[in-house]
């Protein structure tokens with residue numbers, strides 16, 4: 253069994269700041285991490301390695317420094333790592349990203365056929381949840397999104413049963429491999445890697461592919477040129493024209509009194525509403 | 538690599554080529570799952586109506602599902618909320634959501650009738666389908682939009698969403714491909730008024746697939762036990778806490794106030810990540826979007842991802858020790874001070890006020 257996990261290196265969002273004057277994102281010095289949602293995908297893949305001896309290949313598209321994310325994935329126990337990097341990919345939206353990644357997945361599959369492609373639910377920077385389904389659609393893989401559990405895999409029949417989160421419940425889906433799974437968050441916990449994996453990761457020579465090496469059929473479908481969406485404007489949200497009414501008071505108690513007086517005189521409907529709720533609640537109790 | 542490139546020059550007037558000009562009208566995917574229409578569909582018809590009025594075109598709903606009376610009822614609801622017509626694709630294959638037949642059905646409709654705009658709810662179904670459709674049609678899709686408008690210069694849809702970093706928004710256009718697609722989360726847009734005497738046209742279209750050609754099968758559906766689920770999206774009163782509460786024990790102060798008001802409790806993402814509250818109580822872009830009558834936020838800074846989830850509230854009261862906290866930019870009432878002191882006082886004051894008045898009723 254061979255599984256590919258698509259991971260993305262993202263800046264640690266907790267440490268991002270926006271320049272107060274220019275409204276641009278200040279990236280300098282912001283540490284990067286593996287997209288947290290992708291760790292659920294990676295762990296699920298590693299469990300298939302434990303269970304079936306599956307080979308786990310991690311794939312990322314990004315700048316050269318994204319090799320750090322791949323190396324980190326190797327320390328958890330991934331077997332192979334491929335970095336897809338080319339200036340032609342710069343400025344890709346989700347359509348162009350899934351185009352490049354699907355070309356690389358197809359290429360990986362040529363030498364070692366793939367059973368499952370794993371993605372995270374979404375990234376914390378792009379935050380679209382579109383790239384996984386994009387890859388599935390392009391490669392004609394059965395698409396299983398928001399998977400909360402792999403119920404069973406029949407290796408010989410090449411069939412898989414999963415739980416998929418839907419709006420009001422859980423779908424139990426059965427499909428054929430190859431398929432693409434996007435893992436829901438909090439479905440598992442990434443393991444601590446072993447010392448052996450850490451050593452191997454340090455010595456491992458990553459495979460680096462350009463667009464041509466990845467077998468991308470048409471580079472005009474990559475990067476900015478291949479992206480139908482155009483960002484026209486980035487801006488800070490405007491403050492409300494009417495500023496928040498400041499509530500004054502010397503003590504928390506007087507502050508609270510003033511707030512309630514102000515609130516209820518401005519919104520008598522709220523007062524009625526709350527009173528009837530409290531009344532019906534205490535009747536019920 | 539999916540982040541916006543800010544340095545790109547602002548668009549020159551774009552020539553609208555013929556291929557693009559052939560696409561007309563605004564479509565809304567009406568999400569029905571197990572016979573039940575997701576309300577986000579009506580919110581989107583309301584929003585689609587505004588876009589269509591600006592463009593001077595019609596709004597059409599799209600319903601994919603098994604044969605049944607429910608479809609006509611759904612179509613009539615769509616008309617009442619502002620749709621001019623409904624494309625109805627009925628087939629037993631569409632009884633349960635699966636990507637392949639829904640993708641094929643929707644793409645065929647788009648290729649035949651050519652809408653310029655296609656909106657879907659950002660639900661698990663909507664996101665799954667929208668991504669597949671946008672990829673199949675090689676067009677642009679903007680996820681989780683918080684505002685939609687028409688840019689009259691380019692005749693294109695301006696789709697605004699929060700962007701990376703925590704305090705910025707960006708506006709995205711699809712200029713050279715059609716349809717222009719967007720997803721919008723439930724409760725982000727207001728529910729449009731319902732005019733029950735509005736009618737519209739129904740056009741039936743066949744799916745044209747065989748069940749044996751579809752590889753993925755639905756073995757079972759396990760409905761959620763509803764009583765366990767927080768109903769934040771539809772709650773009228775919500776009290777929420779943020780990292781300013783300091784430690785998990787202090788979240789009690791939020792719960793206490795909520796109990797007095799009969800309100801739901803919620804919180805910011807860091808509280809979910811810290812294990813203080815379950816994910817289903819997270820409010821914001823990657824949690825629930827809320828539209829309560831009253832929202833009380835304690836120790837919450839008001840980052841854009843939180844803001845976009847709460848801006849639909851009728852009234853926002855913010856408690857924050859920092860007078861410059863961004864939350865005061867969009868709150869209606871500002872209580873500057875220590876939430877650990879103010880919350881208990883507020884709980885007492887509400888308790889007294891509401892019980893005093895009850896005695897006088």
Ligand SMILES: Cc1cc2nc3c(=O)[nH]c(=O)nc-3n(C[C@H](O)[C@H](O)[C@H](O)COP(=O)(O)OP(=O)(O)OC[C@H]3O[C@@H](n4cnc5c(N)ncnc54)[C@H](O)[C@@H]3O)c2cc1C
Nearest residue numbers: 779780781805806821822823824836837838842858859876
């Ligand atoms: C892709 C992405 C998606 C996200 N989605 C969401 C989302 O859905 N929901 C969400 O909430 N966040 C989301 N975030 C995180 C968001 O950017 C903020 O980091 C988060 O909302 C901040 O939470 P907070 O206000 O609780 O904490 P902080 O920003 O740390 O704010 C704490 C506030 O408490 C105040 N304070 C401190 N002490 C006191 C006191 N004693 N009394 C009163 N006030 C006090 C401080 O002045 C400060 O304003 C997302 C981020 C990213 C990158």
Ligand SMILES: Nc1ncnc2c1ncn2[C@@H]1O[C@H](COP(=O)(O)O)[C@@H](O)[C@H]1O
Nearest residue numbers: 258313371372374375378380381382383
């Ligand atoms: N540049 C990338 N390299 C590898 N995988 C990616 C990349 N971008 C997105 N993905 C995968 O697609 C998923 C969804 O990403 P997104 O559509 O950006 O929310 C992520 O969780 C990753 O698994």
